[in-house]
Amino acid sequence: MTPIKFSKVKELLNKPSNIIITSHHNPDGDAIGSSLAMYNFLLQKNHNVSVIIPNEYPEFLAWMPNCDKILIYEHQQEKALELLNNADIIFCLDFNSFQRVEKFSEPLKNSDAIKILIDHHPQPEEKFDYIISTVKTSSTSELVYDFIVDLGEKHLINKSIAECIYVGIITDTGSFSYLCNYEKTYFIIAELIKLGVNGEHVHSLVYDTFSENRLRLLGYCLSEKLKVLNEFHTAYIYLSADDLKKFNYKVGDTEDVVNHPLSIKNINFAVLFIERKDLIRLSFRSKGVFLVNKFAKKHFEGGGHKNAAGGNSYLSLEQTLKKFEELLPQYRKQLIY
Numbered sequence: 001m002t003p004i005k006f007s008k009v010k011e012l013l014n015k016p017s018n019i020i021i022t023s024h025h026n027p028d029g030d031a032i033g034s035s036l037a038m039y040n041f042l043l044q045k046n047h048n049v050s051v052i053i054p055n056e057y058p059e060f061l062a063w064m065p066n067c068d069k070i071l072i073y074e075h076q077q078e079k080a081l082e083l084l085n086n087a088d089i090i091f092c093l094d095f096n097s098f099q100r101v102e103k104f105s106e107p108l109k110n111s112d113a114i115k116i117l118i119d120h121h122p123q124p125e126e127k128f129d130y131i132i133s134t135v136k137t138s139s140t141s142e143l144v145y146d147f148i149v150d151l152g153e154k155h156l157i158n159k160s161i162a163e164c165i166y167v168g169i170i171t172d173t174g175s176f177s178y179l180c181n182y183e184k185t186y187f188i189i190a191e192l193i194k195l196g197v198n199g200e201h202v203h204s205l206v207y208d209t210f211s212e213n214r215l216r217l218l219g220y221c222l223s224e225k226l227k228v229l230n231e232f233h234t235a236y237i238y239l240s241a242d243d244l245k246k247f248n249y250k251v252g253d254t255e256d257v258v259n260h261p262l263s264i265k266n267i268n269f270a271v272l273f274i275e276r277k278d279l280i281r282l283s284f285r286s287k288g289v290f291l292v293n294k295f296a297k298k299h300f301e302g303g304g305h306k307n308a309a310g311g312n313s314y315l316s317l318e319q320t321l322k323k324f325e326e327l328l329p330q331y332r333k334q335l336i337y
């Protein structure tokens with residue numbers, strides 16, 4: 001964003017306004033972390049602020065400061081639309097296109113409020129009024145930290161905000177295993193620890209909250225539902241609706257499952273296929289140069305980051321797996337490194 005535009009945003013935030021913060025469908029640690037960091041900041045600036053997300057957040061984030069204030073569009077549509085009607089400003093965090101908020105996208109698009117995007121996905125849509133976007137960062141939460149600092153309000157970053165930002169950074173980098181080669185990220189982490197964040201405690205709140213079912217589901221994925229295609233340096237895991245039922249699936253239970261195949265030596269491309277109500281949801285991960293966002297966009301109506309993306313298939317699970325395997329030979333050269 002140009003300095004002139006930034007000063008306009010700063011001016012906008014100087015007078016108390018009705019502000020909505022929203023983030024993407026199936027919100028993750030960065031979506032909720034960046035949203036609540038912004039929420040806890042704007043409250044201190046005397047704005048009337050609400051966070052509206054399209055659907056439920058995973059249980060392991062429920063401890064986060066003011067998480068209980070979040071409105072879930074799927075369940076509280078009327079209230080959300082009323083707030084949207086009265087909104088002056090909408091912060092759109094951690095997504096790059098309106099489509100990513102799914103059922104909330106039409107009302108969001110049609111709102112007259114000023115829309116400010118803060119995000120780290122490539123190629124944001126140009127439909128937002130103000131855009132802060134770079135892929136050279138760990139997370140949107142890190143960008144929210146920068147945003148508050150750039151507003152000259154660093155002194156308002158308290159322990160609650162610091163915890164939210166910390167969660168966004170650790171979850172979007174897989175606890176510092178990808179998207180983490182920026183020295184600035186570590187300076188920010190140091191600042192967050194200085195503000196009182198207990199890194200060990202937060203880590204345990206986020207990661208050591210598996211139900212027995214979730215851990216057993218992971219074990220089942222790895223022992224029964226993992227297919228390794230050494231020839232293409234690719235491995236995938238596939239789960240049917242019955243599999244999910246068997247382990248009493250709860251939102252968030254398959255989070256991170258897709259990353260496990262990448263821990264096999266020489267595997268560069270990992271995919272998780274999950275059979276949902278009326279579609280197959282795909283998650284893609286890669287190491288190195290293979291661009292999963294391009295792959296997702298070209299073949300599965302998806303998109304995302306270069307090493308982490310998602311997509312959909314409207315074929316059956318079996319047909320989707322077949323389609324996927326048939327695509328691999330044309331990528332052989334790109335996958336072997």
Ligand SMILES: [Mn+2]
Pocket residue numbers: 030031094120139140172
């Ligand atoms: Mn993110």
